[in-house]
Amino acid sequence: MKKPPPISEATKAAILDAAWRLIAQDGLDNASQARIAEAAGVSRQTIFYAFGSRAGLLTAMLQHMDAQSPEVGRLQALAVSPRTDAALAAEYLDAWLDYLPRIYPVAILLNAAALTDGDARAAIDDRLVGALLSGFTRFFTRLADTGRLRAGVDPAQAALEIWAAVHPSAWRLLVVERGWTAEQFRQSRQTAMQAMLA
Amino acid sequence: MKKPPPISEATKAAILDAAWRLIAQDGLDNASQARIAEAAGVSRQTIFYAFGSRAGLLTAMLQHMDAQSPEVGRLQALAVSPRTDAALAAEYLDAWLDYLPRIYPVAILLNAAALTDGDARAAIDDRLVGALLSGFTRFFTRLADTGRLRAGVDPAQAALEIWAAVHPSAWRLLVVERGWTAEQFRQSRQTAMQAMLA
DNA sequence: CCTCATCATTTAACGGGTGTAAAGTGAAGA
DNA sequence: TCTTCACTTTACACCCGTTAAATGATGAGG
Structure with missing residues (x-):
């Protein structure tokens, strides 16, 4: 070729x-x-x-939006912050939820394509979505290390639960298709996360 | 034509x-x-x-599986049960989670197609998936009426939260893609639902 | 000025997938 | 023989993807 x-x-x-x-x-x-x-x-x-490919285009669209969005800088700053308070995770969640509506159309298309398209599958572990899970994992591990996680809550599992709960798929179900407001979604996810803390 | x-x-x-x-x-x-x-x-x-259409085929596949699955009978029996105890919702959730792995491949394809295909969009409100949300809504309403819901928990919102948490999309994220066992998923969702009860 | 090379596309052709439309076909029964 | 029934075949359109030849503009060098 x-x-x-x-x-x-x-x-x-x-x-x-x-x-x-x-x-x-x-x-x-x-x-x-x-x-x-x-x-x-x-x-x-x-x-x-x-x-x-189309997946490549969709991925580049996400990255293009990254480059133009102040929320991404905020997410990154929070991700590397040395703070260990619970409010940090809440702020990270808020920053993500401020950004999600902006990238939602393309993120959800890419997520759908990933079912049958290997390129999209690879791209879905793109640093933005993958970074989100790492971010939550880091916070929950830190909260556990400092005794701020509820007894019996596994930090890795908790991170996955919250990650799934704020994934574009969940946004689609509750906001796009069921008509929740962004604020309802935010409160629902923040409440779920709070319930994991000591 | x-x-x-x-x-x-x-x-x-x-x-x-x-x-x-x-x-x-x-x-x-x-x-x-x-x-x-x-x-x-x-x-x-x-x-x-x-x-x-393809969406029609996928929909018919789900219905075909319905007709052959004892779990569906169980779900339907639970849905019309006059019981008001909290264990009923837990049993309903279990019945659904027994069935979900079986229909998952087709349900998730149809869910993806619904993003861009009006027929699939209509089909997604198929009585099985739509029935699931109604089932949870019914249970949570009943639990609220009998004082078994935690204070401050809105039954309609709680139903949506659990429904989203047990949707094929969530199964995809945590079980298919992140490698959770079905039992982990079950426990995680049951724990989340328990937390909504008084 | 002319020629050639380079660069960044465009055009053309083809293949596999879903979908629309209509003509064609073979078997069975009246 | 004719009609009905349950398909099949044929043709075409649009979508994404692969491949290769063609094209036009520009700049450098003779």
């Missing part, structure tokens, strides 16, 4: 912007590669050269 | 059995309509005539 042609950073950015615009305007149903290509003023093949 | 040709119940059953076999043998990645048709010994178009 010949080496794929190079695609300029400007063209990549134009594609990513167009993709986000299209999803924002038209929703998830109509964001085909061809439509994204048209909106970006490039050929369909250019998208494949730029991002390798 | 001409009226679609009739497809016999025997052919429909053969398709459904073949589809389940194929998914059991080969997993989610290789259950294309063409492969299912081949395995059932029918043409690809016959599947469309029988079930309308």
